[in-house]
Amino acid sequence: MQATLTILSGDGVGPEVTAQAEKLLTTVATVFHHDFYLPTGLIGGAALEATGEPLPDATLSLCRQSEAVLLGAVGGPKWDTLPGNKRPETGLLGLRKALQVFANLRPILVWPELSGASPLKPEVLSGTDMVLVRELTGGLYFGVPRERRFEDSGLAVVDTLHYTEREMERLIRLGFTMAQGRRGQLISVDKANVLESSRLWREVVERVSIEFPGVQVQHMLVDSAAMQLVKNPRQFDVLVTENLFGDILSDEAATLTGSIGMLPSASLSENGPGLYEPIHGSAPDIAGQNLANPLGTLLSVAMLLRFSLKLMREAEAVERAVRSVVSAGYRTRDLVQPGENWIGTDKMGDKVCQYLREEEQNGEHTI
Ligand code: NAD
Numbered sequence: 167m168q169a170t171l172t173i174l175s176g177d178g179v180g181p182e183v184t185a186q187a188e189k190l191l192t193t194v195a196t197v198f199h200h201d202f203y204l205p206t207g208l209i210g211g212a213a214l215e216a217t218g219e220p221l222p223d224a225t226l227s228l229c230r231q232s233e234a235v236l237l238g239a240v241g242g243p244k245w246d247t248l249p250g251n252k253r254p255e256t257g258l259l260g261l262r263k264a265l266q267v268f269a270n271l272r273p274i275l276v277w278p279e280l281s282g283a284s285p286l287k288p289e290v291l292s293g294t295d296m297v298l299v300r301e302l303t304g305g306l307y308f309g310v311p312r313e314r315r316f317e318d319s320g321l322a323v324v325d326t327l328h329y330t331e332r333e334m335e336r337l338i339r340l341g342f343t344m345a346q347g348r349r350g351q352l353i354s355v356d357k358a359n360v361l362e363s364s365r366l367w368r369e370v371v372e373r374v375s376i377e378f379p380g381v382q383v384q385h386m387l388v389d390s391a392a393m394q395l396v397k398n399p400r401q402f403d404v405l406v407t408e409n410l411f412g413d414i415l416s417d418e419a420a421t422l423t424g425s426i427g428m429l430p431s432a433s434l435s436e437n438g439p440g441l442y443e444p445i446h447g448s449a450p451d452i453a454g455q456n457l458a459n460p461l462g463t464l465l466s467v468a469m470l471l472r473f474s475l476k477l478m479r480e481a482e483a484v485e486r487a488v489r490s491v492v493s494a495g496y497r498t499r500d501l502v503q504p505g506e507n508w509i510g511t512d513k514m515g516d517k518v519c520q521y522l523r524e525e526e527q528n529g530e531h532t533i
Contacts, residue, residue, distance in 0.1 A: 168201045169475055172232040172439075174225065174261075177211040177254060178448025179458035179511075180238025186460035186515025187236055187467050190484065193519040194471065197526045198480050205232075209261065210240025210254035210448075220257030226264055234474035235265070235441045236466065239448040262302065267433035267441050268333065269340050270300040270412065271469070274419045274429070276399075279492055283424025283501055286396060291422060296402035297348070298419055299341040300412025302433060304333045305363075307409050327363050329408065334370045336436065341406030342378040351403035353384045355391045355411055367408065388415070395419055420445055425500045427459025430466035432473050440474040442466040456510035459498040461488055464518055487522035494521075 173188060175181040188204055195202045207225035214220050220240075229235045240254040250256060276284065276294040284291055309326030316322070338354070345352040354371045356364035368385055375383045386394065388411045394401065395418050407415065420429050426446040433441040444462030452458055465488060472481035496517050499508045509517070 167475060167477065168203070169233040170203045170205065170231060171470065172228050172235045173204055173206045174209040174229075174235060174237045175206065175212070176209050176238040176240040176258075176448065177242050178239055178450045178453040179446075180210075180240065180448055182238075182453070182456065182458050182511045183444060183460040183463040184236060184238040186511065186518070187463045189515050189519050190464055190467050190522070193522055194467075194480050194484065197483075197523055198477070200477075200480075209237065209257045211242055211245045213257060214245060214248075214252065214254065220252065220254050221260040221264075226261070229261065229265060229439060232439050234439050234470045235261075236463075236470060237261075237441060237443040238463065239444070239446060241448045242450045242453075262433060262441065265433075265438055265441055266303065266435045268301065268303045268436070269337050269434045270298075270302045270416070271344070271432045271434065271473075272298040272300070272416050272420070272429065272445065273465075273469075274298065274399075274422060276423055277428070277489075277492060280424055280428070280501060282503070284422055285424075286399075286422060290397075291399065293400040294402075294422060296399070296419065297344055297404050298412060298416045299337065299344060299404060299406045300416055301329075301333065301337040301408045302412075303409075304329045305409035307413075327361070327410075329363050329366070331366065331370060334367055334408075335374060337408075338367075338370055338374050338406055339377075340434070341404055342374055342381050345381045345404040346378055349403040350380050351382050351384070353386050353391070353402055353405050355386050355388050355405060355407035355415065357388050357411070358385070359387060363408070371406075391415060392418060395422070416445075425459060427462050427498065427500050428465070429462045430464075430469050432466070432469040434473060440470065442470040442474075456512060457499050458511045459500050460511050460515050461492075461498075461518075464488055464515070483522055483526055484518075487518050487525060490521045490525065491517045 175184040207228045276291045281288045306327045309328035358364040429445045468481045468484040471477040502508045
């Protein structure tokens with residue numbers, strides 16, 4: 167296969183983790199005989215420094231011509247005092263909007279080898295393996311009016327929760343499709359006891375469910391879901407929800423795994439390129455020190471191969487290699503207890519590439 171995959175390193179640890187992703191994509195291309203073109207573009211603080219804009223037109227046009235985009239992270243204290251439209255994060259929000267990525271997928275897998283790093287007890291965590299599917303371009307974050315205003319009683323404020331049925335339906339259908347390919351269980355999260363938008367959400371879930379008779383559906387109120395995520399996380403297979411609830415619940419779920427450095431994400435559009443990124447930020451406290459965990463980024467590469475290029479075998483090979491490296495005891499600093507050995511970002515990237523090559527060459531698919 168020939169594919170253009172644009173890499174946007176961004177700021178902080180972004181360049182360190184995307185350098186590992188570049189090595190991995192090159193390894194996948196060699197092992198599976200693909201031709202990946204990997205151009206790079208500027209975004210965030212790095213783009214501000216070079217061009218004065220957090221999302222230069224050249225970057226956007228490169229992304230639009232790609233099959234997929236892999237992003238490191240943006241932001242850092244250096245740019246924190248800039249006005250809103252000049253902040254690195256504006257570049258990332260602008261990119262998501264321009265690519266119209268309406269669905270954010272966040273797999274949350276608890277690795278038995280790493281369960282000690284989680285704030286929850288191993289017996290509560292054991293077997294946790296879920297995907298959160300969050301609507302990304304509608305709801306309270308984008309509705310208008312969004313303003314402060316003076317009323318008779320004084321200062322007031324308005325945010326608007328707006329969704330079209332179509333926006334709900336395309337996201338919910340994606341959730342069902344994901345559940346169909348997994349354990350066949352979908353939990354839809356809403357606040358239907360209070361919100362009109364949630365009542366329409368439920369109706370759409372019920373209607374779409376008819377197309378997926380093999381998927382078992384449960385509705386859960388968002389307050390209950392927040393509790394159930396820490397009480398019994400293994401009951402979740404696919405959790406589908408709207409933008410604001412998803413924003414909050416996905417960070418709660420991410421905490422279950424212990425290290426933010428392990429978690430990948432994919433943001434998908436209807437037809438255009440997908441955007442793949444680890445869920446962590448630019449981690450300025452450890453940037454430039456070869457301390458960042460690159461596994462969330464490497465698992466994002468697996469998602470890119472699966473969702474944008476439909477290369478299932480290659481995606482599984484990447485996930486297997488990451489798993490093998492962790493099982494073999496290799497850890498970055500964020501994953502170890504005091505006194506234990508760890509390896510740097512680049513060595514971790516090398517190990518995953520090495521295991522992928524060896525496992526594919528030797529046909530070792532035991533893990
Ligand atoms: P952060 O995720 O950057 O860091 C939180 C903590 O996790 C830090 O202690 C950091 O060292 C650690 N950490 C993060 N990634 C790690 C990794 N790969 N390996 C090991 N440890 C890791 O969140 P923050 O500190 O709140 O934000 C820092 C900057 O990143 C801010 O400017 C913020 O706006 C930006 N940010 C960007 C994104 C993005 O680009 N998608 C997301 C969140 C935050």
